[in-house]
Amino acid sequence: MEMPTPNPAILARKARIVERLRAVLPADAVIDDVAETRAYECDALSAYRCPPLAAVLPRTTAEVSAALRVCHEEGVPVVPRGSGTSLAGGALPTADCVILGVSRLNAVLETDYPNRFIRVQSGRTNLSVTGAVEQDGFFYAPDPSSQLACAIAGNIAMNSGGAHCLKYGVTTNNLLGVTLVLMDGTVVEIGGAHVDAGGLDLLGVICGSEGQLGVVTEATLRILRKPEGARPVLMGFDSNEVAGECVSDIIKAGVLPVAIEFMDRPCIRATEDFAHAGYPDCEALLIVEVEGSDAEIDEQLGVILQIARRHSPVELRESKSEDEAKKIWLGRKSAFGAMGQINDYMCLDGTIPVSALPLVLRRIGEMSREYGLDVGNVFHAGDGNMHPLILYNANKPGDLEKCEAFGADILKLCVEVGGCLTGEHGVGIEKRDLMSVQFTAADMEAQMRVKDVFDPQWLLNPAKVFPLAITAARRAA
């Protein structure tokens, strides 16, 4: 993966830059030791690594502002970092950058049940936001798989989703306000406990901007009352097409499940070997979960099962107890781990129109044979967000490159059928060079103009999201 050549003038000024950062931050908040900066050399896209010039770990908005002001004056690129769980390389450093980690900004600032919001510092982990309110029966809805580790800052940067967004939406639908520090150190408040923007919807643009417009230090998040209960049902089908039709029919019938998860045969087999969840041996499997009181769940599942039966399922499994429900989810939740047991894997997340599901799965199967690499599909079927897992061997020369080429072909296919490159992981460096498959030059220019306004010198996370060739002039300016 090509990254810009580090600016030698910045590398040469390392001592001075670190000294200036030390002057405005507590002693333990600036890391410049070569061995210690290595801890920040990559995120969850670990195939690519590069230690930063230095890392700063501020504890307050004022410290973030002070650090950014120094970097702005010194013309040093800054890469913001939440918990470093990005699968797209969103937090990958360059050798001439300062990593700004928000992990110490982890306090709950305000909890307000009558108005249903929580205000937190952005380094707080996703799951611990729910943790702060669940004793009172509330939760924060977006639930990315990495929710134990990932930070709200990163969730906002990537507009993260999760398995339950069919009903509750993604981060942008649950974000009410942010405290944002611009690259020059200016602190701005956008939104708050009220809903909707007064002027332009800047909050909507900040969310999903991959840390390129500013550093979010605080966030006001919508919290919801937990439903009375939830229950999954498992169904197996003998073809992907039939499973896809079943998904479509469930949606059309007026039931809105909180989750519809899909697994194909390679994935079912791998998870069975690994987790022994007792999944049926079939081509395609759906897990559908609904919420409400017991009676409401019975009613919704009644409708769903009736639809499923019309599609001649090879298996229909209801859960009669908490234990059985857990068992249904067990395989799905172990899917990534199971695939990882077999080999290294690359996880994609293109989204497709649900109607294109059978075609896309068939084409992925054909490409899998052409490339000679196995692939398993786990999939948020209700919203078309695919997660093909391509297996490769990192120790085998050429395998990573082959896997990346296969991945790029899958993502091109997603765009070709009317979908997009990424549904919830973000572009980062991983899909940067594929942006022109989905967007025209004018489409990308319109987006880059937004960055011009927020960060005129292109110092924040500059080598991400857009193809390097089209950002070169801006980055050099």
Next chain:
Amino acid sequence: MRPADETELAEAIRAAVGPLRLRGGGTRDVGRPVAGEVLETGGLSGITLYEPGALTLVAGAGTPLAEVEAALAAEGQRLPFEPPDWRGLLGTAGTSTLGGVVAANASGPRRLMAGACRDSLIGVRFVDGSGTVVKNGGRVMKNVTGYDLVKLMAGSWGTLGVLTEVAFRVLPVPESAATVMLPGIGLAAAVTAMAAAVGSPFEVTGAAWSPEAAMLRIEGFAASVAYRAGRLSDLLAPFGAIAVEEGREAVAARWRGIGDMADFAGQPGDVWRLSVKPSDAPGIIARMGAEAVRLDWAGGLIWALLAPGTDLRARIGAFAGHATLMRASVETRAKIAPFQPDPAPLAAITAGLRAKFDPRGILNPGLMG
């Protein structure tokens, strides 16, 4: 001007020598009065894609809202955010267009639970002020590819670009609905009661107040609606006598009236719309000296009727949220900023974005301030 397609529209904007006043159906005459040649989007009409099984609909920006709603209704679906019809309120005529709904981010009572127009909007095509066609988002509901200009366009009132095509996530129409009511409850108690209701697990999809009653809507399968209406009635019993309204038509008509602000239609006076933290509403209303108020979004949305020419912001002083002057004479709207002025650093960003998207300042110039 009334271009017939996107190419003609782009040419018209490139060729424009002065300000343009954009017009969908002309039903939402809001903001600072704009001088300029009228550019109508009604020619960009028609549903281009509707997949009920994928819950997605794409249509030209000039498509009449009624046409879209009819197509959705035929498949038992609807726009989740319940777009309001403000013709009665604003004293306008004409046919609301889908693009106009987006430009105004017009959202009704269900905004409380299902989000605003901007939350259901998944893709846009637009022509910017230099006449360049731009697309953003797409037709799938999960999409984080590049920056989200979709939301930036929603509620930008045509000041950043002229929408040509919009894509929505849609939802099924539930089988049944009911309104749980607390007749005659006072405003402050109503805000507390609505907070209790929306903080319950019973999925309230509307929470509004008028002097007649606090009203809470439940939607879903019939048995589930009956169950939740019962549980909600129990929960709210400490606040006073409860009445439950049933019947899909009656419930729908009531909530249509709430979203459209039918209570203020034809009433003399200026109409203001405030977005606030719900529990702040009673205090803010106490400072308003309004002739009448209504609440929606559990108190997060205040509608207020004031004597013509009143500067509501000066009256209430600083508050968290924003106030929009929705209806007033042209003179008043020229004098009092209809949109809440942004604080300094945000105003600079907003001005910067306008300069980038509309460098000549020809798209509805000054409408938002």
